[in-house]
Amino acid sequence: MKTTIYLVRHGESEANAEGILYGQTDCPLSVRGISQAEKTGEYLRDRQIDALYCSDLQRARVTAVAIGLFHPDLRVRTNIALREINCGDWEGKTVDxxxxxxxxxxxxxxxxxxxxxxxxxxxxxxxxxxxVRRIKHIVKKHEGQTVCIVIHAMAIRAFCAFAEGKILDEMKDVPWVSNASVTTLTCEDGKFTLEELGYDGHLGDRVTTLKF
Structure with a gap:
């Protein structure tokens, strides 16, 4: 059975707007980020979604809640394993x-x-x-269904590299996705296929990308 996965990057955070790496540090969405999350919720409102997951970090949770407003029968399931990369000494620091x-x-x-x-x-x-371990677990649990998972830029990039069979040295060839974009994958017989990377056409003039 084919499973469909929507990987949604969280809306713009205040740290994104300021060019700061926050990694696993909690940070709220910016005003624009809240608007982006709402737009993505509207974009996905007519899609069949059977389960809604997200990282436990605030920027992902708020984005997931905005999507869930259009799917009132779903509860948002948070999971710490879906967090962004731990940036260690870089957390809270600017690129400069x-x-x-x-x-x-x-x-x-x-x-x-x-x-x-x-x-x-x-x-x-x-x-x-x-x-990869966590998303595989989610997909196995919801085989044949459609799941929406709200996560982070590095996490999406890393998972898409895995889905395309790329080694770590080739991950640089997977582009960054913009805030509140939707990446679509399918999984059948354990094989993942990247159908569309980082669609953000629904955001119009609200599109924001990483400032790195």
């Missing part, structure tokens, strides 16, 4: 600060993100393993 204080780690992040490690935090490999 990271570039100045961790030049070599920053270079690897920009040139070969799949091999990057956040000092004091997670490596991309560790985060990918965690995300």
């Amino acid at each position: 600060w990271i570039r100045e204080n961790y030049p070599e780690e920053y270079r690897v992040w920009r040139e070969n993100i799949g091999r990057s490690v956040r000092p004091g935090g997670e490596s991309v490999a560790q985060m990918q393993k965690r995300i």
